[in-house]
Structures are given as C-alpha cells and as structure tokens.
Amino acid sequence: xxxxxxxxxxxxxxxxxIVDGLVAFNxxxxxxxxxxVATIGLTLTDKETGKIDGGLTARIGYAxxxxxxxxxxxxxxxxxxxxxxxxxxxxxxxxxxxxGIRLDTFSFQAPGFYEKxxxxxxxxxxxxxxxxxxxxxxxxxx
Numbered sequence: 001x002x003x004x005x006x007x008x009x010x011x012x013x014x015x016x017x018i019v020d021g022l023v024a025f026n027x028x029x030x031x032x033x034x035x036x037v038a039t040i041g042l043t044l045t046d047k048e049t050g051k052i053d054g055g056l057t058a059r060i061g062y063a064x065x066x067x068x069x070x071x072x073x074x075x076x077x078x079x080x081x082x083x084x085x086x087x088x089x090x091x092x093x094x095x096x097x098x099x100g101i102r103l104d105t106f107s108f109q110a111p112g113f114y115e116k117x118x119x120x121x122x123x124x125x126x127x128x129x130x131x132x133x134x135x136x137x138x139x140x141x142x
Contacts, residue, residue, distance in 0.1 A: 037060060042088055044085075046073075055085065058101075063099045063100075064101065064102060065093040072085070083113075094141055098141060099140065100138055100140045101138065101141065104137070106129070107132045118139050120137060
C-alpha cells in the first residue's frame, strides 16, 4: 500500500523520483528508441536594457519537439519575430532529427498564427480557461 501526500509546492526530489520512474517505464515500452532528449531556448533580448524579455522554450523527446512557451513583447509584435522564432525552432527540430512539432495555445493567443505556419489543430478543450478555448496543434516535418 502507498500513502498519498500533498505537496503544495512540489519538491525537486519528489519531481525527480516521478520523472525517473516514468522515463524508465517509457523506455521499457519503446525499446532503445528514446531519440535525443533536450530542452532548448530561443531568446529575445532588448537591445536597450540587455535583458531577455521574450522568446521560445521547447523540449525534444521521442523524435518530437514540444513548444512549451512562446512570448513576443508588445513592442515587437507585427514584425515577423514570432514567425522567425517558430522557423528557427523548426530548423532546430530538423537538426535534432525530429519528425514533428506539437504545441498548444489559447483562443485569446494565436491559433491562427500557427495555422498560417502549417500547424493543424488536432484537439480542443472548450471553456479552458472559462470563456476561452485551448487548442492543440501539430506539424509534421519533412
């Protein structure tokens, strides 16, 4: 029997134990194919302040890239910076041997932006958060 404990702030050692167990289980089911695993970042730096204030983060595993976060500051929007970030992420994904990219976005963010870049919606959750929808998109890389 196991005891379930609530951690209001997840401890690093607890997370590590969960991740290690899941990774071992997944490896037992996928054989030797794990592919390269990486966490990447593409950062935007404000030339005046020298501070990073935007960019993209992604994880690579099982030959897929998952774009976790994409943020372009207001001052840079409408200039193609988001498109450049996504194209660079796609180039990195190809370089790392990925077969595709997946991501999610909210209806108040940019589902149309991703669709213009060739991403297709494969799932949607209505009212998440309340009053909005969450979309899941993917793109096969050639």
